[in-house]
Every structure is written in C-alpha cells, then in structure tokens.
Amino acid sequence: MPTRSSTRWVVDAFVAAALSIAPALGAQETGEPGAYARALMTWIALPANPGYERAATERIMNGERGWTRDAMGNLIMRAGTGSPRRVVACGLDAEGFAVSEITSDGYLRVHAAGNGSRVALWEQFHEGQRVYVASPDRTTPGRTRNTPGVFAVKSNHLWRRREADTAPTSIENMWVDIGVRSRAEAERMGVRVLDPVFREWPEWSFTDYVAGPAASDRAGCAAVAAAAGAGKPKTGETIYIISAQRAFSWAGLTGTLARLGAVDTLVLAATDVAQPAGQLVSRPVRAPWPAHPGVSVNVVIAVGAPSLYAGTLTETMRESDIKALHQAIAAASGLGNVTPEPIQLAAAWTAPPVTLKADSLSTYANLLGRLTDVYALSGFEGPMRDAIQRTLPAWALELATEDTAGNLVVATGPDRDTTVVVAHMDEIGFLVTRIARDGTLSLRPRGTFFPFLYEGQPALLHRADDKIPGRNGPQGCGAARGGPLRGIFIPRDSSTQRQPAALTAWFGLDSAALVAAGVTVGSPLTSYKCATRLGDMRITARSIDDRAGVTALLMALNEITPATLDHKVIFVFSVREEGGLEGAKALAANLGPSVRRVHAVDTFVSSDSPLESRRFGYAPIGQGAMVRALDNSSVAPAEEVERVLRIARAAAIPLQAGVTNGGNDGSELARFGAVNVALAWPLRYSHSPAEVMDLRDLRSLARIVAAVAQTPVKK
DSSP states (O other), X not given: OOOHHHHHHHHHXXXXXXXXXXXXXXXXXXXXXXXXXXXXXXXXXXXXXXXXXXXXXXXXXXXXXXXXXXXXXXXXXXXXXXXXXXXXXXXXXXXXXXXXXXXXXXXXXXXXXXXXXXXXXXXXXXXXXXXXXXXXXXXXXXXXXXXXXXXXXOOTGGGTTSOOOOSOOOGGGOEEEOSOSSHHHHHHTTOOTTOEEEEOOOOEEETTEEEOTTHHHHHHHHHHHHHHTSOXXXXXEEEEEEESOTTTTTHHHHHHHHHHOOEEEEEEEOHHHHOOSSXXXXXXOOOSSSOOTTOOEEEEEEEEOOOBSTTSTTOEEEHHHHHHXXXXXXXXXTOOSOOOOOOXXXXXXXXXXXXXXXXXXXXXXXXXXHHHTSOOBTTOOHHHHHHHHHHSOHHHHHHOEEOTTSOEEEEESOSSSXXXXXXXXXXXXXXXXXXXXXXXXXXXXXXXXXXXXXXXXXXXXXXXXXXXXXXXXXXXXXTTTSSSEEEEEOOOSOOSSSSOSSOEEEOSOOHHHHHXXXXXXXXXXXXXXXXXXXXXXXXXXXXXXXXXXXXXXXXXXXXXXXXXXXXXXEEEEESOOTTTOHHHHHHHHHHGGGEEEEEEEXXXXXXXXXXXXXXXOOOOTTSOEEEEEEOSSOBOOHHHHHHHHHHHHHTTOOEEEEEOSSOOTXXXXXXXXXXXXXXXXXXXXXXXXXXXXXXXXXXXXXHHHXXXXXXXXXX
C-alpha cells in the first residue's frame, strides 16, 4: 500500500492527467447535439428509484455485455489484474417518488424516495405535469408495467378572486391521477403501494445541449459504462460499479466495497461530490458517506463535469463537457489518453399515442388527441385552422370561409332563425417580450394560467415556417425531434414563493443566433405536449380547452344533413378567445342582431379534484356533457337551459347543468341580443399541461351539439 507521500503524488499526477485531456470551452455551437449528448438522453430516461433500479440495470445489461448484478442491485464489471487496484463507480438511482397510498377514489398519494438533498422547488416542478407509475412485474423480475398519469393541480379559473396560495408545493398536496375511479380499478391496472413514480420526460436536446432530470449523475454512469467497455487498463485492476441506492448514503456502493477488501483508489463519477464550477473537476475528496469500518479505500477522487440548473428537471449539460467526462473517467480507469465511444441505450418508454388503443371511445380519442397535439397559441391559430379544414366533411369544406379576424366559418341552412355554435381554436402560452444578449428570453403570458407550471420544463419557440413532424409510432409526438426551436424554461434556484416574479426561457443560442433563426419580440412560445389515454375512459393533454369543443363541432358537422335544416346554422372556429374573446367580438360585430341563439362550446372547469372546494363548479367527469348555465361572462335563461335539457332527454344524451368561472365566446353575441346557452364538458386541472377529461363526456358533447344545431329553433 502506498505511503501518504506517495499517495499524494499519485493523486496529483492523476488529477493533472485527467484535466489535461478536457477540451477548453469553445465558441457556442448551433447544430444538433453530438453522439455523447444523444447517448446521454437515453441514460437520463432510465427509471431508477433507490432500491428499484432493476428495470434500469436490465436496459444497461442489454446494451453492453460483461456486467453482473449483485444482491443489492449493483452492476459490476472487472478488467485487468494486480496492482494498483482501482474502483470506478457512479450512482444510478435518482431522487423520485413512491406510491404511499391508493385512495378509495383511485388517486395516488406519494412519498419521497431517498434521503438525498433536493432543490427547494423539486415537488413544485412536478405539479401539473405528466408522470408514469413503473409497477414491477411480480412474476418477471426486471420487467415493469408503466401506467401514465398526471400530478393534479388546482384549476386556474376556479381560483379567480379567491385568496391565492403563495407557498411552494409540498408533498402534502401532491396527488396522482391515473384516470381511474377506485382503488380496485387502480390495482387491476397493476398499481401498488411502493411503486416508483417518475416525471415522463421526453428525450430533450437543443443546440449542443441535453436536458433532463439527474443529467450529470447519468452522465457519470454513462462514462463509467463506456470506460468499462473500452478495454483492459494498462496496469493493475479496475473494478467498475454502477451502484444502487446512492440516495441512501451510497448503500449499494459501500456494501460492495466492504466485500472487495483493500482498494488503492476509488474514483466517483459524481458531479455533486466533485462540485465543478464551470469546468471539468477531478480532485481528492472525503468519502461521501458516514464512517464505515468495513470499507478500506486509500484515496477517494471525485470527477464531475459542469451542468446548469443542477437538481432540477432541466439539469443541462453540453456535448463537449459530456465527452470530456468520458475521457477523464477513462484516464481514471487506467486506460490512458483514450476517448471511449458513448453507449446509447434502448429507447425510453413513452406513453403510447391515443391511436394505438381501439375501443368504443377511440374515434373520439383519436381526433381529440390529434387536435391537442397541434400548437396554436392565441393569435397564431394558422396550424389549427389548417388541421380543422383537413378534417371537415366535404360539404362543409366547400362552404368554409375565413373572416377578416381569422375565424373559420361554416354557414348552412335557410337564412332565418340563425343559430351559432362556436368553439375556439387557440391555446394559452407565452409571447417573447425581450431578447437578452446571452439569448435569455423574457416572456409574457398569453391567456390566464399559473406561470409556475412551466418553470423548469421543456420549451418550444415557434417560427412562421416551422413544421412539426407527426407521431413516430409508439415513441409519441414529433416536437421533441424537429420543427420549433427546443429549449427550456429557466428554473429558480430556490424560493419561498409559489409563483416566479418573471419567467424566462433559454434555447442555447445568443441573441444574434436567435434573430438569425427568425426569432423576434412577439414570437410565440409554448411547451412540449403529447396526448395520451388515462385508464379506459380518460385522456390527458394540454389544450383540451378548447380542442374538445373543436372536436365536438367537427363530429356534429359529420352528423348534419344541410338539406334537412329549417333554419340557418353557423359553425364557427374562433380565434383569440384566451385573454379577451377577440375573435368572438369581431364575429359579433359582423353578424350583429341577426343571431337568435348562440351555443359557445367550451370548458366547464370542474372542482372534481381533491385539491378543490366543491362549493361551486362541481361536475363529476364521466357523467355527461354540461350546460354551462352561469359563468363570469353570461347567464342562460332558465327556460333555455330547460330547453337544452329536454332535447338531451329526448335523445338519451347524458347532460348536466352547473355554474363555474371563466368567460365564453357566446357572451359577445349576447350583447347583440342572442340568447347564449353555453355547452361544455367537465375538465380537471384547467389551463395546465395536465388537463384531464372523460371521453364519454366528449361523446355526449358531440351528440348534444349536433342535436341543438338540428332542432327547430321554436322547439
């Protein structure tokens, strides 16, 4: 065993060698990420709660031969023999959640998994986001059944004019909705207490960066695996360990070290232990676990590469730094000055597209899913207008016109007793208000919603000519691969306040590069989305408000025979509803007092959630469409509400009636004398990335829209 002085010389020589091969930070690149960043995305996607690393280690073992797994779940590979004896290790598991309770009505409660430190807003970064529950297969170790869900969030509309929450989200108010109605139904889907819960994160890259949860830790494991497959060390023995249960004081690694005996050098690929500040770091450290009498390690060296927004969902690393980390770990492994090839693992699980499930509700799910996946910020509805025109029946497409405001209008029937049915095409999002020199974008919300729901999440910057690829089979939506500029909403380091004072975004480009790419003040900005089914009956997506209304109008148009109408019916797909009903105002000014009735088809924001008071707005999802009889912009006369309910009863259409918050397009036509009876469907978690509705409600909504459009006006 080396003396203290000789050990110091060995450490200094190793650190100098490792740092000498790290490339200097160069000018900012603007192309797609290289091979190391692309590979890291697949490592970020590994599902590995502490103690539940089996599915992740199976994927690693399938990607590279030579690993063995011990009783604690660590992966181990040996290369070479003799002295010096090195261990090169990383921690695979990441901070996450585990199911702690399944409530009687099918919601999941969660608890933190692991004892590691978390950033202050860790729980809040998950609220209102898509997740999945990874239920281990009790009969086949290493296999999991992944169940999509969402973390519930309060509906924006229900909290208008009420005391706002100011404290950040905590574990105490986190609920997972997997689209079921009871504990028994959740258990039939395979979900159990202790199952891991993960943020469903797309493989996300931008320019030469990659972003995702635990990016730097996964980069360390990717580098360890690459070194293990790069050949034998020039001298001595190297033992590679991809360890389990790091979040419990490195329990997996110390357990293995205790059985190995004396080790000359332990190299930890652990950025938080190395604490790099803007460049690659390799330095001796104290062991990051409590004193362990069974562990005999002479020197501990930590190696880490710099990252941005460490500990958040959008922890970000650069291609050159990931490559340098691979080189440094190879040098630490005794391989010399080599650059190991990156190891790309099998594609991550993503929620299957709605089109892959065929049942009695698939027609509704498929159309709604296709429409919600369209990006059309308020004021930029062109892509949605195009999608609608491609879906119109032939007779309606022939009649369709675009008015001066941008509304898409289909009018049919004799020119008397006009009924208007209107749903809006736009969705909430952001507009760029300032482009800083370093490329940081300042943002203004377009529409009303909670900005904290986007903090620390993927961002998409839309330009006029962007074309978003379609779905890629089971791999989900295309915006993760092409089309708009990809980036991130910048997270705060910490805060005692729920809402950020200002929200910004970054796309890996400076101001000159952004302007050259077509970005200007006023450019629209949204976040990644991809619809999926929840359970048997439900669907989740962003912009179900008001793509469900658009879906209902399109399906109603397919049920209408224009020649049988005894009055004029005008179907309108309106623009700029969010934040001001602007398209409806133009429509009302154009039609004036000629309209007898208007049915605005929009969301009924329901308090059907454990986070909401049921004082008002309570309408259980799954029990039918709604008459939105009273909201913040209009009230329907009692006899008109009864008329619609009577039409529904005659056709056996499930229909509810109630009061909620929000405005609707029909209120603008009511100012010219039209009777406004808004139609809707109950929605959970409105104006969030995690909106949830029941497809049976969409079916009844489409039916009632067709029925009121065709019913003679005097009935």
